[in-house]
Amino acid sequence: MEPPEDNDGRTFVEVISEKYSPENFPYRRGPGMGVVVVSTGGPQGSPMKDRLNLPSVLVLNSCGISRSGDQAEIAAFCAHVMELDLSHNKLQDWHEISKIVSNIPNLEFLNLSSNPLAGMTLEPRWAEAFSSVRRLVLNNTQVSWDTVLLLTREIPELEELFLCHNEYSSVSSSSMACSTLRLLHITDNCLKDWAEVRKFGSMFPCLDTLVMANNNLSSIQDSKDILQRLFPKLRSINLHNSGLNQWEDIEKLNFFPRLEEVRLQGIPLLQAYTNAERRSLMIAQLPSVSLLNGSAVSDSEREDAERFFIRYYLDYPEEELPYRYHSLVNKYGKLEPLAEIDLRPRCRAQVEVHCEEKIEQLSIRLDQTVAELKKQLTTVVQLSTNSMRLYYIDKGSAFGPEEMKYNTRALHSYSIQDGDEILVVPKTK
Numbered sequence: 001m002e003p004p005e006d007n008d009g010r011t012f013v014e015v016i017s018e019k020y021s022p023e024n025f026p027y028r029r030g031p032g033m034g035v036v037v038v039s040t041g042g043p044q045g046s047p048m049k050d051r052l053n054l055p056s057v058l059v060l061n062s063c064g065i066s067r068s069g070d071q072a073e074i075a076a077f078c079a080h081v082m083e084l085d086l087s088h089n090k091l092q093d094w095h096e097i098s099k100i101v102s103n104i105p106n107l108e109f110l111n112l113s114s115n116p117l118a119g120m121t122l123e124p125r126w127a128e129a130f131s132s133v134r135r136l137v138l139n140n141t142q143v144s145w146d147t148v149l150l151l152t153r154e155i156p157e158l159e160e161l162f163l164c165h166n167e168y169s170s171v172s173s174s175s176m177a178c179s180t181l182r183l184l185h186i187t188d189n190c191l192k193d194w195a196e197v198r199k200f201g202s203m204f205p206c207l208d209t210l211v212m213a214n215n216n217l218s219s220i221q222d223s224k225d226i227l228q229r230l231f232p233k234l235r236s237i238n239l240h241n242s243g244l245n246q247w248e249d250i251e252k253l254n255f256f257p258r259l260e261e262v263r264l265q266g267i268p269l270l271q272a273y274t275n276a277e278r279r280s281l282m283i284a285q286l287p288s289v290s291l292l293n294g295s296a297v298s299d300s301e302r303e304d305a306e307r308f309f310i311r312y313y314l315d316y317p318e319e320e321l322p323y324r325y326h327s328l329v330n331k332y333g334k335l336e337p338l339a340e341i342d343l344r345p346r347c348r349a350q351v352e353v354h355c356e357e358k359i360e361q362l363s364i365r366l367d368q369t370v371a372e373l374k375k376q377l378t379t380v381v382q383l384s385t386n387s388m389r390l391y392y393i394d395k396g397s398a399f400g401p402e403e404m405k406y407n408t409r410a411l412h413s414y415s416i417q418d419g420d421e422i423l424v425v426p427k428t429k
Contacts (some may be wrong), residue, residue, distance in 0.1 A: 009066025201230025
């Protein structure tokens with residue numbers, strides 16, 4: 001598609017002239033940091049000044065840039081530039097972009113995010129201009145996948161590629177692998193089928209990090225042999241908010257031979273578990289992963305998680321036990337369930353109340369005082385609070401009754417247990 005003419009946008013040259021002119025940016029950063037331009041008898045009224053303070057990192061986002069401007073001036077001022085951020089501009093012509101990039105020979109980082117490049121054609125002769133770039137960001141550009149493949153073929157040392165928010169639902173394979181790419185960041189797209197992800201392995205055989213958060217990926221469909229062959233160097237994978245809903249998919253992560261970091265939150269499979277259960281079950285399933293959801297896994301945490309995993313599946317039928325269960329039983333043995341110990345303070349006790357010949361079973365609150373217990377007993381023993389003495393009898397102790405003399409003392413301080421006795425003795429007149 002041919003880009004429409006844009007007479008309203010600004011040129012790259014105009015923007016750097018304005019942003020980095022001595023009037024707006026007067027302080028030099030040390031010897032040689034300013035760029036001296038020797039007059040060449042150019043047209044009077046040229047926007048460039050005698051000196052611009054251009055750093056090696058240019059941030060020109062949201063400046064309304066749609067065209068390159070004078071290429072000679074770009075070459076004169078930007079020979080030392082290594083990083084260029086052109087995000088959120090109006091660039092919609094790959095030819096104009098190539099004019100900028102081709103005159104920055106040391107450019108290693110280029111950010112074109114949120115420029116309207118949907119449907120725009122990149123000619124191979126223009127793509128050669130990007131050959132020095134190592135990190136390329138094309139988020140939210142809706143750039144076609146054919147354009148992506150062309151760029152990966154024409155950039156011989158591309159290491160990082162960002163393709164987020166581009167509405168990709170499928171991708172096509174390339175006849176030429178890009179063996180230099182280490183990081184592919186392709187979050188917030190529409191990739192659902194593992195068959196599309198499989199193509200990344202053949203296209204980028206040395207991939208170290210694959211970030212695929214917020215794609216509704218339903219499952220990991222390949223066998224161990226295929227995953228080992230396609231992703232031999234993958235060290236980190238991010239599948240946040242994917243559609244994975246079976247433990248078999250988690251087990252398949254073990255088939256990536258060098259995988260050590262996994263980010264996997266917000267998936268349907270884990271919704272029914274508590275946060276602690278999620279982490280423990282995941283750690284136990286992934287013995288080679290040392291970093292889970294951004295947190296390091298210590299040796300002690302791994303052992304606790306693996307023991308928890310065994311106990312979690314103790315009551316499952318044999319046919320439902322995960323493969324990992326048997327290997328952990330071989331490691332630790334078949335563990336017994338942990339004893340359930342309630343460490344909360346007791347609130348009540350069931351006691352026997354003895355008063356002369358009368359015996360009553362009574363439930364009493366242990367947070368009340370002796371005086372409050374006496375009030376409770378008035379209806380049981382038919383005595384006023386001033387007419388009774390109370391004695392506590394611990395049935396598990398060899399000692400005799402203990403008089404409950406102090407009305408303000410709390411009952412729990414006596415360590416009253418179920419089955420103990422309260423003896424009520426009427427006061428003699």
